Amino acid sequence: MSKVLVIGCGGVASVAIHKCCQVSDVFTELCIASRTKSKCDALAEKLAPTTKTKITTAQVDADDVDQLIALIKSYQPDLVMNIALPYQDLTIMDACLACGVNYMDTANYEPENTDDPEWRAIYEKRCKEAGFSAYFDYSWQWAYKKKFEDAGLTALLGCGFDPGVTQAYCAYAAKHEFDTIDTIDILDCNGGDHGYAFATNFNPEINLREVSAPGSYMENGRWVEIPAMSIKREYDFDQVGKKDMYLLHHEEIESLGKNFPDVKRIRFFMTFGQSYLDHMRCLEDVGMLSTTPINYNGQEIVPIQFLKALLPDPASLGPRTKGKTNIGCIFTGTKDGQPKTYYIYNVCDHQECYREVGSQAISYTTGVPAMCGALMMLTGQWTKPGVYTVEEFNPDPFLDALDKYGLPRSENRAPALVD
Ligand code: NDP
Secondary structure (H helix, E strand, O other): OEEEEEEOOOHHHHHHHHHHOOOOOOEEEEEEEEOOHHHHHHHHHHHHHHOOOEEEEEEOOOOOHHHHHHHHHHHOOOEEEEOOOHHHHHHHHHHHHHHOOEEEEOOOOOOOOOOOHHHHHHHHHHHHHHOOOOOOOOHHHHOOHHHHHHHOOEEEEOOEOOOEHHHHHHHHHHHHHOOEEEEEEEEEEEOOEOOOOOOOOOOHHHHHHHHHOOEEEEEOOEEEEEOOOOOEEEEEEOOOEEEEEEEOOOHHHHHHHHHOOOOOEEEEEEEOOHHHHHHHHHHHHOOOOOOOOEEEOOEEEOHHHHHHHHOOOHHHHHHHOEOEEEEEEEEEEEEOOEEEEEEEEEEEEHHHHHHHHOOOHHHHHHHHHHHHHHHHHHOOOOOOOEEEEHHHOOHHHHHHHHHHOOOOOEEEOOOOOOO
16 A cells, blocks of 8 residues: 655656556555646546556656655655656655655666756766766765665665666676676667667667767776777677677666675676667767757757657657567676576567557666566565665565566576677
8 A cells, every 4th residue: 555656757657657557556546747747647547447546647847846845745655756857866856855755766867957067077076086977877866875864765776677677687696696796797689670760769868868978887896988889799689689789888887886896897788770870970970969058040959959859759669669678687707616607688579568558668678677666665675764776675576576567587597698
């Protein structure tokens, strides 16, 4: 019996809400609140006849802490699920602290305006000290640890697939499969085809920022940064086939490096087709990925936001996307004194997701773990005061829930390794 406030009603939130409504005995009441209330109303109307969960909706600007506090005070939820954008992480955490409510999200904080001088000064210091230059990092949210501890509240960060399930796979491997882990390679393959020359599978602004940033990985506790897309490998993915993949910076490397300090190397690879990369390079070269506003005919325009308006809405890709995703982790290490390798992953079919919840697999593979993370918190299995990432909790009930609610694991004890 619980009351949950979901903030955001985009591609990922819509899947998470569909799945919460399949577990009505835990998610007894949901309030869907977002900037555009009509989207919340449309989803609530669609789901109401199919679920026992009592759904209400609200309008909120999650950049405004006072609006958030007013909403949380009036609804009195047990948990706030932040499935808006990473830009809102800190305001929503502030509001949760002010109201004494648990918090979770699916992506770590990054600022909307990366030219803000105050933010930039801290960012540039971090680049020098930490050795990676992605705009997003955990330091902003980890800084809330003491406040959440003192308030007796739990904040769960980054509970999508990657970050999210990938860290649960790491915790599972450390708990059950290895005595020591030497290397972790996280492989994110999207073998889906939506038929467009260029589109992004989740919020274009967030996606293009991530992909156009320099790559980096962790080796012996230190970051190694490389030019964007400069390390390429081919891998033969189960149920998808051979794909080119590129080393990217990704947020879970940072928390895994902190929580598994003895692992010698942690890397993240994502597959991209040539058409995607060619379009992205061209858009970047002409300045369309810039977040710096320009003045056009007397109107201020942020290039990447204008581009977002031109690109297909990720939520519209569902009916067109065919093929499968395959996301997981390959480990090397030792067990009982013997060298060992292990691969744990999930394969998800875009069209099956669309049949079930009306979304493609990228939203599905993020929304289902968000619901399962909330389920862990609401059922008391993942609660400890403070601010935590997924690998800091018991992976077993979470992976069992993923098996049950649509993202079953597969395992391979003799996988091909990535050189
Ligand atoms: P969408 O752009 O589809 O949805 C974002 C939602 O947030 C929209 O409903 C939007 O409202 C709402 N929103 C934006 N700004 C505000 C605001 N100021 N106040 C209230 N609501 C707001 O994004 P996605 O669903 O694709 O992504 C959601 C999150 O999931 C992102 O943080 C993304 O980084 C993360 N993600 C995580 C992954 C993982 O594996 N961990 C993978 C993929 C995504 P409106 O409709 O008005 O625009």
